[in-house]
Each structure stands twice: as C-alpha cells, then as structure tokens.
Amino acid sequence: MTKRRSKGETQLVSHHDKASPITETATICKTVMRKDDAIALHPFSQVPEFLQINPYIIDGYRVHLSYQSCLKSLFVLSNETINIWTHLLGFIIFAYLLVYDNMYIVPWTFQHLMDRIVVSSTSLFYMSTLLLSTLFHLFHCHSEESYCKWLKIDVRGIGIGIIGGFLSGIYGAYYCHQALLLTYSIASVGIIATSAFVLSRAKDEVINVRVGKMKLTVHRIYTYMLVVAFAFIPIGHFIYINGGFAVAFVRRFAFGAGIMLGWGLLGCLFLIFKFPECLFPGKFDYIASSHQFWHFLGLIY
Numbered sequence: 001m002t003k004r005r006s007k008g009e010t011q012l013v014s015h016h017d018k019a020s021p022i023t024e025t026a027t028i029c030k031t032v033m034r035k036d037d038a039i040a041l042h043p044f045s046q047v048p049e050f051l052q053i054n055p056y057i058i059d060g061y062r063v064h065l066s067y068q069s070c071l072k073s074l075f076v077l078s079n080e081t082i083n084i085w086t087h088l089l090g091f092i093i094f095a096y097l098l099v100y101d102n103m104y105i106v107p108w109t110f111q112h113l114m115d116r117i118v119v120s121s122t123s124l125f126y127m128s129t130l131l132l133s134t135l136f137h138l139f140h141c142h143s144e145e146s147y148c149k150w151l152k153i154d155v156r157g158i159g160i161g162i163i164g165g166f167l168s169g170i171y172g173a174y175y176c177h178q179a180l181l182l183t184y185s186i187a188s189v190g191i192i193a194t195s196a197f198v199l200s201r202a203k204d205e206v207i208n209v210r211v212g213k214m215k216l217t218v219h220r221i222y223t224y225m226l227v228v229a230f231a232f233i234p235i236g237h238f239i240y241i242n243g244g245f246a247v248a249f250v251r252r253f254a255f256g257a258g259i260m261l262g263w264g265l266l267g268c269l270f271l272i273f274k275f276p277e278c279l280f281p282g283k284f285d286y287i288a289s290s291h292q293f294w295h296f297l298g299l300i301y
Contacts, residue, residue: 039069039076050144056274057289058282062141070139079285083137086295091130098123118171125164132157133295155220159196162227163189165260165301169231173238173253184234191230195223225268231261260301267297 039062044052047061060079062070074084102120110116136154140147166188174181235257242250269275270293277284284290 039065039073039078041076041078048144050147051141054274054277054289054291056277056281057285060285064143065141067139067142070142074138077286079289080137080141082287082292083295084134086292086299087130087137088134090299091127091134094123094127094130098127118168122164122168125160125167129157129161129164130299132160156196158224159192161298162224163192166192166231169257170234173234177241180234180237188230188234192227195227225265228261228264231257263297264301267294267301270294270297 041059042061042063043059044055044057044061047063051061051063057079060077062073062076062078062080065073074081098120101123102116106116106119110119132153136150136157140150167185170181170184170188174184235254239245239250239254245251245254270290274290277289
C-alpha cells in the first residue's frame with residue numbers, strides 16, 4: 001500500500017492497482033473524504049474473496065488499507081464502523097468500572113483477597129474479549145494474512161470472555177461448596193480453553209477459502225453455543241442442592257442466569273441466520289446488521 005499525492009490530496013493506492021478489478025471499477029466505489037485523506041469503500045462484488053463473508057452486506061467494505069489508514073477508518077462510516085465502536089466503547093466502559101470498583105466498591109464490599117481477585121479478573125477477561133474483537137474488525141481488511149491472524153486472535157478472545165463469565169458465576173454460586181467450586185472451575189476452563197485453541201488453530205488454507213471460511217464461522221458459533229450450554233450443568237446442580245425453585249434466592253439466581261444465557265443465544269441466532277439483512281440485502285450494510293446485533297447482545301451478555 002502506498003500514498004499518492006496530487007494537489008495537496010492524499011489517496012490510498014494498492015500495490016496491485018494495475019491488475020486489480022477494484023481499480024478498474026473505481027467509478028462505482030464510494031469514497032468517503034476526511035480532511036485530505038480518501039478511504040474508498042467497495043461493493044461486495046469487488047472485494048477480495050477473504051472479505052466476502054456475508055453476501056447480504058452489499059456495500060461499505062474497506063480493502064487493503066495500511067494499518068495507519070485502518071486507524072483513520074475509525075472515523076469513516078463503513079460496514080465495520082458499528083462493529084468496531086460497540087466493542088471499543090465497551091472496553092472503555094469496563095476499564096472505567098475496573099478502576100472505579102477497585103477504588104470505591106471492592107475495598108468496602110469484599111473483605112477476602114480471592115473475592116477481589118475474582119471481581120477484578122472478570123472485568124479484565126471481558127476487557128480482553130472486547131479489545132481483541134475491536135482490533136480484528138479494525139485491522140482485518142489490511143490483507144489476507146492479517147485477516148487470518150486477527151481472526152484467530154478474536155476467536156481466542158471470545159474464549160477468554162466466556163471463561164470470565166463462567167468463573168465469576170461459578171465462584172458466586174458455589175462460594176460455600178469449595179469442592180464443587182474447584183471442580184466446575186477446572187472443568188469450565190479446560191473445556192473453553194480447548195475449544196478456543198482448536199478453533200483458532202484451523203489451517204489458513206481452510207480459513208481463506210470463502211466456502212470453507214463460512215463453514216468455519218458457523219462451526220465456530222455452534223461450538224461456542226455448546227460450550228455455553230455446558231453452563232446448564234452447574235446451574236442445574238446449584239438449583240438442586242439449594243432446594244429447587246421453591247426457594248426465593250434460587251429463583252432469582254436462575255432468572256438472572258437464564259437472562260444472561262438468553263442474550264448470548266439470541267446473538268448467536270442473529271449471526272447464524274444473518275438476520276435481518278438476509279430479508280433485505282443491501283438495506284442493513286451500515287446499521288442494524290446481524291453482526292452488529294451479535295456485538296450488542298454479546299456486550300449485554
């Protein structure tokens with residue numbers, strides 16, 4: 001990627017411009033101007049195969065940007081803008097809460113060191129997930145190699161976030177049952193870490209093929225749905241050993257856990273079925289696409 005200057009303007013130019021079909025059809029590409037920089041947004045039919053994930057998102061693709069230009073595209077409306085900013089703002093919010101809680105809440109509420117560690121580490125786990133997701137969506141358009149690298153990092157980040165949610169929930173639920181707390185904690189970390197590692201180690205040649213990549217994406221979602229479904233085992237056990245739904249605090253716990261898992265499941269369904277853009281291709285390129293719902297619901301989760 002190089003910069004070409006003409007009459008005070010800077011344009012991003014691909015090294016493959018001479019043979020690139022993107023350059024030949026530049027007249028149909030949207031160009032968003034910010035000061036003296038031009039970042040072209042391309043239609044689905046004109047982007048490289050590794051970026052052709054969702055055929056219902058017709059326009060707004062960033063292609064082969066330098067890392068510097070990727071950063072500048074934070075302030076350009078593309079089909080990744082909301083994906084980036086939902087998790088970037090989420091990261092900032094959790095960072096603020098981490099500092100605030102440790103200054104004003106944790107010292108007065110949690111007396112034991114392990115309590116403080118669990119509360120703080122949960123925020124750090126979520127922050128890691130949000131930051132790695134942000135970086136993937138921001139930089140994956142740099143190159144095919146970059147896409148594969150950041151995708152693997154993003155997959156591991158999702159695993160980190162799920163571990164954080166599991167451990168904090170198990171710690172609170174089995175606080176008075178130390179043997180079960182240790183058992184479920186080890187099982188959760190082992191299952192989630194193994195799933196994230198296996199999925200992130202998928203061969204590049206599989207990821208880079210459009211059909212294979214789409215299969216991998218769905219396979220990835222199903223895998224994490226099964227991992228999250230594992231949560232019903234410790235939840236069910238907790239309900240059983242504490243007297244069932246006849247006990248008020250058990251009902252409150254089950255309701256909260258059900259809401260949390262429900263948000264996660266709903267986000268997965270949006271992503272799997274590519275709703276609502278599958279019904280109206282091209283109408284949700286920039287706002288309210290399935291991946292954006294996935295991000296928003298994941299943030300709530």
